[in-house]
Amino acid sequence: MTAAGATRRPDHGAAARSDAIRRYAAARAHTHALTQPLSAEDQLVQSMPDVSPTKWHLAHTSWFFETFLLAPSLPGYRPFHELYGFLYNSYYEAVGPRWSRPERGLLSRPSLDEVLAYRRHVDDGMAKLVATTPADRWSELLPLIELGLHHEQQHQELILMDIKHVLSLNPLSPAYLDTPAAAPAEAAPPVQWLLFDGGLVEIGHEAQGFSFDNEGPRHRVWLEPFQLASRLSTCGEYLAFIQDGGYRRPEFWLSEGWATVQREGWQAPLYWREDDIDAFRLFTLHGERALDPAEPVAHLSFYEAAAFAAWSGRRLPTEAEWETAAAKPVSSVSARAFHPRPAAPISGLQQISDELWQWTASAYGPYPRYRPASGAIGEYNGKFMSGQMVLRGGCVATPEGHTRPTYRNFFPPAARWAFSGVRLADDA
Amino acid sequence: MTAAGATRRPDHGAAARSDAIRRYAAARAHTHALTQPLSAEDQLVQSMPDVSPTKWHLAHTSWFFETFLLAPSLPGYRPFHELYGFLYNSYYEAVGPRWSRPERGLLSRPSLDEVLAYRRHVDDGMAKLVATTPADRWSELLPLIELGLHHEQQHQELILMDIKHVLSLNPLSPAYLDTPAAAPAEAAPPVQWLLFDGGLVEIGHEAQGFSFDNEGPRHRVWLEPFQLASRLSTCGEYLAFIQDGGYRRPEFWLSEGWATVQREGWQAPLYWREDDIDAFRLFTLHGERALDPAEPVAHLSFYEAAAFAAWSGRRLPTEAEWETAAAKPVSSVSARAFHPRPAAPISGLQQISDELWQWTASAYGPYPRYRPASGAIGEYNGKFMSGQMVLRGGCVATPEGHTRPTYRNFFPPAARWAFSGVRLADDA
């Protein structure tokens, strides 16, 4: 991806540099803070091929700065270890071969301590790079630094998604955080159906400020009038779907979804655990507890989201509909949490970016006239534009300031370990 | 799917009925004719789970008429055999359980003779149904008859695709037809790049005449100006891609495509057979012969089509672009063949629907306000709207009169056994 907007910044003086290094330090410290509740053992486990060990995230985000900034741009920089380029490259074919993804959990060495030393080594390099880069190269560098920071933030979210899966498989049901999740809410407020005119609208990023390359170019789209639910669908609403035979009735499902339900034996969203008849418990980053019907239903696949929408007599929004509705930033709940919270008893659109990513009806593909950057960085987003569905919004695991209304998240339709939920839509 | 347009026909008198039965007889006879070069043994083989035996197609198309027309609408109709409903249901969950798809090749019984008797039994029933249905029910019936005929035509194409795959795996390389394919052409004419303005256009079926439900509703779409190649890409052009390392250079490929290339060991399109260095032979329904550089490249996956486009510095068209360009019917080559022919040395858009289906950049999904029909017929198209890519046009195996500019064909992105090719597009 590229960060077209960023390149416009005229300021490459001391202020810009100290701002960059401050933001860098904050992002890196936040990553580190997220690992504090975890032992070195916890940070090594890979519970399925899609999940990466926490330790791997710590190293890979450092590799990103080393590979795309320090190695090419810091004179005299020495890579921390000759094999780390091989070990911590995620998927960049242009950079070279790499360690097999499903075997990241085998790497007891490098130890966590060595990886933390790697992080410090890279941090030192980055400080030096920011301080010493000649003024005439600063404007080339800043977009890559920004990209590295947003990349770091993406992995902050992945660390939480992934460790939730790791801990969920442990028969001891360990909590990531011992603090209890917020107190159960009153009943969720009823859904309001908000009307939108559609017509010839523009979507996509405007090239002001940072964005990933897949968010642009901004372009026109024709939309029929539509409606959008004011809030996310709740566990209580999803429970009604289950109780109405949702997982046993093929008429609600896409063919691939139904095949997945049969093959995987799905009977409820990921992390729901059946206790007695009709009584579910929920595994959260705060441990296992009773299901709260008022909270947004989370950890659904696209298939489940679409089947639930069909059962509801509604549909999922397209990404253009979603973005049009969410274009005006919606004020978000301030306190951070690690689990989605019930909707508030207020009017208008809410739960846009603080609770759960929202599956859309849109397959992930290129916008008109989109071209990936050349070189390895071009692999960031573009090569994944098949077989995945777009999610919009943001979630409890998304670091503050990371998401935007134009942000295009994407996952394969069967993925359930992301913090994913449903907002219903309908024709007007 | 439904046939909205068909329901408008006011004529339910003798002419309409004799027209219906004439078209029915012709379609059924054409299916039968396609099987004539094949032995009962040939008609039993299932070479991979996606392929169905010819005999199964013969039975399933009869089951379609029996299930959706005869059983519900012909008083006193007796199903030919109590188990055929189970054996020959393809994927209709609402109709009931069915024989496992990958095991269709195990069914030596019913014999081909019994299946042909089944066809005659259904044909007799259909003749009676058309002759005896009361006038007030005729307008309900006709759309289903039309659907059944178009369904029969789809399976005529599948019979040819499938038997090509079956025969290709046989070490004896048997030909479906002994007649030679058309004589090798002169060099293909150069591609002309045709310009289109785009803007706010309408696509989708207008509800005049038959269409499948997924072709509508007609709706507005905004298009940026674009260009389209006047003809399909050729084997010669594709060979240049191969010779330039196309199958070894990840930079041209979608991530899923590259993984597929590695896993499957792809080095050329399906049915290309390497002889010596740089010399390929081609398996066709007319047997194996030398590759003709002038003929359209066929039997590509979407991944290969997209990689070839990227290598060409172009892209695939979206389905809206394709339909806009092809909206005015293009006169097609008259003589039918079983293998795609080189482009003609003429000006303007050609090879729209007679040679090969053309992969588009569009994931297969619902048009705005699309709703599948209720009941089993609603499963015809709607439930496949995930994980597949749209192809447009038609091919040498498509029966005459079956396709339209609004026709949306679809296959999974890794599928190669369809008669699929590439037409390049570009931004204007």
Place this chain on the structure above:
Amino acid sequence: MTAAGATRRPDHGAAARSDAIRRYAAARAHTHALTQPLSAEDQLVQSMPDVSPTKWHLAHTSWFFETFLLAPSLPGYRPFHELYGFLYNSYYEAVGPRWSRPERGLLSRPSLDEVLAYRRHVDDGMAKLVATTPADRWSELLPLIELGLHHEQQHQELILMDIKHVLSLNPLSPAYLDTPAAAPAEAAPPVQWLLFDGGLVEIGHEAQGFSFDNEGPRHRVWLEPFQLASRLSTCGEYLAFIQDGGYRRPEFWLSEGWATVQREGWQAPLYWREDDIDAFRLFTLHGERALDPAEPVAHLSFYEAAAFAAWSGRRLPTEAEWETAAAKPVSSVSARAFHPRPAAPISGLQQISDELWQWTASAYGPYPRYRPASGAIGEYNGKFMSGQMVLRGGCVATPEGHTRPTYRNFFPPAARWAFSGVRLADDA
């Protein structure tokens, strides 16, 4: 394998030749007769990788004579088709590459008619070979002809085993033969426990008459005193094991057997079909019918045989015990059938070789000083001496005159599609 005994025959005159050609013709005709109830379609189906199509057996047995006799020894012999050597080699690495075993069912071509012509071509060649081989080479040839005949007989048994599996998977439950199986018996006679002294005994073939190489050399074995059941275990006895929770109680099972039961979901022997609670029906070559408690239990894996023996408080015999007991030929039931029959109300050892192969406790390995023949023929038996268990006796599908007390049949421990049963043994 070799046929050591056969090489001693001094007679290579006209009588020996006419005897050879008479036996050849009879064996070949019997194979052909077995296929008469089957259509060309039936003869093409491969229901699992272990099963071969009937048509393949017809061709492979001809290939055996062509490859090991006609090609090397009949001057001027022309192979019927240049590709048949590739298509019909089963597993002889020394002969060259071969068509993939699990894909034998794809070969609609060569057609059945072509395969039958191949058989006639080989038969003609064999007649010529027997008639024209010079006297000084006859003694080399005869053992190979004998081997080819015994090989043909082995495939006669395989044809029946394999087609039973093919037909059993067909939802129409077709019978191989419409004639009913023998009338249900009275209750089976009680088991007599026959005592054997053991001591230092000899087992293995004596080198008089034909044997497969794995039956020798004859050698000494020390046996502790043991007992053997006079008859095979019955369906009624096995039903008691099932009803006592046999398939749900791990204490009776070998670890690999228990894993197989879990993985495959076994709840009864192959071809048992549960009707109601405690009521089983049985699929046989004569079609499906009620289970007869008096008949021998058939189509068990070694794991099931061993678990049943453990549940019975007994054990399986070793092959040395079995052979010692069966050394004196036991008179067999004369009428041939295609399904095992209940024991007779007589005294002494019975059901030795006419009903079912009997799993032993012995892993299949080489006898002391066993050496396989050199060349391709050495692959006949020797290379399978790991991972399989020995079965002794013979079965309803074994052609008359084919088996001997020293005969060592072998199958992997999970195989169930052979006509396999249980005879219990115990320490004395």
Place this chain on the structure above:
Amino acid sequence: MTAAGATRRPDHGAAARSDAIRRYAAARAHTHALTQPLSAEDQLVQSMPDVSPTKWHLAHTSWFFETFLLAPSLPGYRPFHELYGFLYNSYYEAVGPRWSRPERGLLSRPSLDEVLAYRRHVDDGMAKLVATTPADRWSELLPLIELGLHHEQQHQELILMDIKHVLSLNPLSPAYLDTPAAAPAEAAPPVQWLLFDGGLVEIGHEAQGFSFDNEGPRHRVWLEPFQLASRLSTCGEYLAFIQDGGYRRPEFWLSEGWATVQREGWQAPLYWREDDIDAFRLFTLHGERALDPAEPVAHLSFYEAAAFAAWSGRRLPTEAEWETAAAKPVSSVSARAFHPRPAAPISGLQQISDELWQWTASAYGPYPRYRPASGAIGEYNGKFMSGQMVLRGGCVATPEGHTRPTYRNFFPPAARWAFSGVRLADDA
């Protein structure tokens, strides 16, 4: 398994108890000592389903004492944790359900510290049990304590085998021990072929002192005269097999072995790493180093051992031959190592139990009149008596005093991660 001999010990007084507790403490301390070179991260990794994490071994061996001694026999004993019975049961069906074997590597919790506390808890319990068990129950207990100690020793060997596999997969090639392996030897001494008369011999354990149940009962076996190699086959000899095309020539291989070679792409023993043409390096517990032609070839599967023997014109010994030859204890090399050492230039049988386990030609099955113990302990050995081959001897990872000439080790024929080698045999 049972320890028949042990039950005969008359002494249950203070000396016996202090002897027991001393041996218990020594065994447990030795296990702990083996883990000292490893981090908590190292001890968590499971590199394949057959391998268990070191931490799991630490816990499981404690579970064994808890389950079979403390829980039933120590009044008032409280299990350390209610879930550990589920987590650390290996394969005892009679004890109850258990955590999935291939997922042992997911258990970051319990932490290593918690597992070490579990060990101490069990150690305290065992001390109390030995001290307080009434005299009349001591003779029941002692055999179970002995069994627990021998079980602990088996896992000491497994810890080394398993961690070798774990470390070998790490691209950093970490050494378990930094100390160098012994200095390369002179050339290995030539093999002497030692002659044995055979005849009616006895093998199996005599019931004096401890043995596993599968070593008895002692029984008679008839042996033909045979020869045995005085030492193990070397890397140099095995290299000659490789260089002669050993892995490309099917004529040396069992059919299952050849299929495994193809499927797995084997070209050399496990842990051999090709450097240049004909130059191999070896991964050892002391790190990677050049291959020493004089050292015994290790980490072979049974298939490779058998193919090498066939190529050598020899064969593998049966277990009865091996035991007869090794019956008189052979003095072993005193210094312990973690890698097999070259043979010494001495006369007579050597390398019996200190270097490598030796594959035999014998499938692992029950001796005549063997009956497993009743209850869960009966699962120790008996249920594995199918699908495995016997190895005899002992290896560098076997703790001192653990092995005996009657000891029957066993592994599936494709297993290579044990310290397994080859001693050739031949007919006399």
